[in-house]
Amino acid sequence: MSNAPVDKGRRRFLTVATGVVGGAGAVGVAVPFIASWNPSAKAKNAGAPVEVNIAKAEPGQMIRVKWRGKPVWVVRRSPEMLDGLKSHEDRLRDPNSEEPQQPSYASNEYRAIKKEFFVAVGICTHLGCSPSYLPQEMGEHVEGVEAGFFCPCHGSSYDIAGRVFQGVPAPLNLVVPPHYYVDDNTILVGEDKGQA
Numbered sequence: 001m002s003n004a005p006v007d008k009g010r011r012r013f014l015t016v017a018t019g020v021v022g023g024a025g026a027v028g029v030a031v032p033f034i035a036s037w038n039p040s041a042k043a044k045n046a047g048a049p050v051e052v053n054i055a056k057a058e059p060g061q062m063i064r065v066k067w068r069g070k071p072v073w074v075v076r077r078s079p080e081m082l083d084g085l086k087s088h089e090d091r092l093r094d095p096n097s098e099e100p101q102q103p104s105y106a107s108n109e110y111r112a113i114k115k116e117f118f119v120a121v122g123i124c125t126h127l128g129c130s131p132s133y134l135p136q137e138m139g140e141h142v143e144g145v146e147a148g149f150f151c152p153c154h155g156s157s158y159d160i161a162g163r164v165f166q167g168v169p170a171p172l173n174l175v176v177p178p179h180y181y182v183d184d185n186t187i188l189v190g191e192d193k194g195q196a
Contacts (some may be wrong), residue, residue: 041151049190051176051182058133060147069189071122071130072177074187081147081160082115088145092163094173101125102176103192111161111176119179119189120162122149126170130154149174 023064052066052074059078064071086109089095102111116174122130131151142148142157142165149158154169164172178192 002191020041046139049188054187056186057117058083061134063137065189067121067177071120072187072189073118073120073133074120075120075133077116077118077147077160082110085109085159086159088142088159088165091142091165093166093171094160095163097163098128099172103174103178106176109161111173113179113181117160117166117187119176121174121175121177121188124151124156124170125152125164125172125174126151126156126168130172131156131158138167149196 050065050072052063052065052072054063054074054076056074057074059076060081061076063074065074068071094101097107097111106112106119110118111120126132129151131149134150135147142159145157145159147160149160149162151157151170156168156170157165158170158174159165162176164170164173177189179189180191180193181185182188
């Protein structure tokens with residue numbers, strides 16, 4: 001032990017400097033740690049709305065996009081497809097779409113904002129398989145119905161408005177996601193502007 005006089009000013013400076021450096025180090029560690037709690041850019045994009053360009057869609061054509069990791073279909077229905085919707089309502093489980101599988105602005109006979117375009121999540125309501133789009137071949141699965149969707153996993157069938165037929169495993173109509181028309185050529189899937 002030394003008998004040299006203690007420089008209290010220097011001691012105070014070193015104590016304060018050590019505290020400041022330690023505090024800065026703690027902040028330097030805490031900021032990235034707290035930032036890691038936020039969702040990644042990839043996760044944010046996965047839930048972000050998706051624009052669908054429908055300008056070149058031909059009658060009967062289906063456009064597939066991905067939203068929140070799920071397939072979303074946009075089908076441009078032909079006049080014949082639309083005319084056929086009333087012909088089989090007595091064979092549907094929920095013909096008036098009373099179950100909340102669609103936003104209020106799509107609770108109509110077409111399950112759509114504009115009857116020509118049908119927007120749906122392409123996942124069967126039975127066990128989550130992805131049905132096949134059959135623009136002209138439903139007769140093999142549902143007699144007298146030209147167009148619709150057929151799930152090969154367990155045999156569920158839906159008409160071209162995504163309404164499920166009776167006597168199949170799927171309990172509900174296909175889900176219509178929130179969407180709106182940005183303009184005549186673009187649909188934004190995943191965001192709801194509350195059209196009535």
